[in-house]
Amino acid sequence: MRILKVTISFIVIYFILGQQNINAQYYWYGYGYGESDVTVELGLSGGIMNGMTDIGGSKKGKANAGFLNDFTIKNTKLNAGLYLSATYRDVIAGRIEANFGSIEAADSNLRGTNNAHALGRFDRNLSFKTSIFNANAIMEFHPLFIKSYFDSDPPRFSPYVLAGVGVTKFNPQANLNGRWYDLKPLRLEGQGFSEYPDRQEYKASTLTVPFGVGLRYDLGPLVNLRVELVRYWTNTDYLDDAHYGDWVDPSLFYKYLTPGSAAIATQLYNRSTTINPPRNTRPRANEKDNDTFWSFNIKIGYKFNRRM
Known part of the structure; x- marks a missing residue:
């Protein structure tokens, strides 16, 4: 992904052009060191x-049994983002960020299981x-x-924990004969049908609660590098367009x-190829658990108001 190449290039150029200056003039910040109480940082991320x-x-x-029990490396996709943060005396930081990526999954990946x-x-x-x-x-x-x-x-390494709140937009799709179809308009579980009065059409956005851990390393007085592992809890069970069991x-x-649309929906609502037992005897989904996703990112940030 282009943003990863930009990040790596930025680090290499920074070390080549600035290493001598860093060694000679490295400025440690903090309360009592003539530093502003609040530092502002802009950064990029990729992962x-x-x-x-x-x-x-x-x-x-x-499925959806937790990180270690549910991880499938084959489904891992790239993501990228940017952020703006303000840090108070290097203890507490608040940031806003935007991330772009994708997730996917397929039951066909379970071929060969005996569970x-x-x-x-x-x-x-x-x-x-x-x-x-x-x-x-x-x-x-x-x-x-x-x-x-x-x-x-102060230490150049700083482990930290993070938590927050956000909004996630999504658009589940499925492939049929080489073409991808948006699933929400097809209402594959009867959303909005009078025969299923309890099933309303879902929104393609959800409240998100990120929680995770990170490690920051100061490359110099103005630039830092981070790694972060974040899990996002959502308020929806429709990232995959599957919620009800019947x-x-x-x-x-x-x-x-x-x-x-009806012809497409008829082919996509139940894609099982197993005839015996009948296709509709197994649950379509699990109504008890909402969907989640996680990300692992490398971030590089630049401090704007650090005095040299």
């Missing part, structure tokens, strides 16, 4: 993203992909900087959709 939904998941058990839960999902044969755009407001806490470093240099009557698609 990987993966989802935990009702579709796909680990061959060892249930009963995973085998049921393999036979179900659902799949999806969705773009992800999220905007977050996040707080960071850097515990090493609670201490005042008047008589010694299957709708496919004839209803022709009542509520155009003939062309």
